[in-house]
Amino acid sequence: MRASGVLRLLALVFAVVTTCMFIRSYISFSVKTIRLPRWLRPATKEIRPVRSKCGLSKPCPGNFFAFKISSGAANVVGPSMCFENQVIMSPVKNNVGRGLNIALVNGTTGAMLKHSYFDMYSGDPNKLVKFLKEITEDTLVLVASYDDPGTKMNDEAKNLFSNLGSTYAKQIGFRDSWVFLGAKDIKNKSPFEQFLKNDPKTNKYDGWPELLELEGCLPRRIP
Incomplete structure (x- = not known):
């Protein structure tokens, strides 16, 4: 394989890896940061034990x-x-x-x-x-x-x-x-x-x- 072909292959691999890392990082960031404000969250009823x-x-x-x-x-x-x-x-x-x-x-x-x-x-x-x-x-x-x-x-x-x-x-x-x-x-x-x-x-x-x-x-x- 010619040197130019090797370089193109390496460049392609690098581009794919970089893109995957970017997408993974973006999705993780989105999941962690995009949250509903408290006033929009469904209310959770506090369950208290009944004491006789x-x-x-x-x-x-x-x-x-x-x-x-x-x-x-x-x-x-x-x-x-x-x-x-x-x-x-x-x-x-x-x-x-x-x-x-x-x-x-x-x-x-x-x-x-x-x-x-x-x-x-x-x-x-x-x-x-x-x-x-x-x-x-x-x-x-x-x-x-x-x-x-x-x-x-x-x-x-x-x-x-x-x-x-x-x-x-x-x-x-x-x-x-x-x-x-x-x-x-x-x-x-x-x-x-x-x-x-x-x-x-x-x-x-x-x-x-x-x-x-x-x-x-x-x-x-x-x-």
């Missing part, structure tokens, strides 16, 4: 109260209670204690009436009995154990809890776990209750059964 009261997995119907009750974990982490998205007892609020933690709520309005805790290991069980006897009609009773709910609980207190709808009150003993929601003079046993016996063979913690958690929707009482 007290962190329930599903929201409660309009005429129902949302609640969540957690027992204590051994003698380390205290119990907690949430009612209608209001935390009424918890270690953070520093209003829980060893034994039985009890909150009273108006069954019609959902208003918090009062709360207290009773030492069932070395305290006076008569204080608990007095507290339970003063509960009036249309009152919801939320209960959570912490450490030891049963050593000092006497038969009178157990009967009073049974009248509030508890199935397991008469079985509660040393270091059992218990969460419960009942009401004054309930006709049937409450469906809102969990109980776990202190058993060295099944205990999750060293000397205590595992934490219990109770949540759900409770119908408002119609005045």
